[in-house]
Amino acid sequence: MTDFHNRSFFGQSTGMFIHSPSKESDIIFLQFIKKKKDTTWEKPTLGEGKKIKCSLEEMVMILQVLEGKKKSWSTVHIFKEEKTPISVKWEGEAKVWFNVGEYPKMLSFSQIEILRRLMEHILQEKIEFATTGENYAKKSQSATTEIIKDTPKKESLETQPPVIEEVDLGDGIAKISGFIKGETDKALRIDITNGDESWFPKSVIKSQFDAEGKEEQSFQVVSWFLEKNRIAKV
Secondary structure (H helix, E strand, C coil), X not given: CCCCEEEEEECCCXXXXXXECCCCCCEEEEEEEEECCCCCECCHHHCCCEEEEEEHHHHHHHHHHHCCCCCEEEEEEEECCEEEXXXXXXXXXXXXXXXXXXEEEEECHHHHHHHHHHHXXXXXXXXXXXXXXXXXXHHHHHHHHHHHHHCCCCCCHHHCCCCCCCCCCXXXXXXXXXXXXXXXXXXXXXXXXXXXXEEEEHHHEXXXXXXXXXXXXXXXXXXXXXXXXXXXXX
């Protein structure tokens, strides 16, 4: 069993790479490049293209789409002040689109099957080696040591107030809550909590959502759309 994986998927104008640096690392990288106007390809070695890091949870959601269990999945990555919308969705029965920022990449049926099998293998590897064993124990011990080191001596861990992590949505993103009541390829109909039902273009929703879920969900939506349609933020 190898320790790392690399695979490229090229089309006429956009290329996609999947890279797993190690079976003991709980992340993978997806990198995208496109053809320039002079017909040459962007070069990652020159800082060109787009590269994102995917967690185990995000790998699971991508696999859900590739396996046909979900029609689409989307999220947004925030690094420093840069926001990158990410979506994976089916088009018909034989094409899957990856849209990462300004890099749309279509996979054919054979590419979908190769990527699905590769990601299933990588995920199984990482669950076995990145979450258990000596490597995981060292990470856990290191994290525990840092927590204890930073804890004031006069107070035990049990008496410390809970740490609440809040996500900074930025000025251009706001949060709403509601129930998904309908879906098209490009929009969701959301029954907003304490409000009315409205159609939301998927392009303005910057958070992960479950289109088939029946329970209340939270959505991160671009602020200008809410203001334009007079929809109250949470």
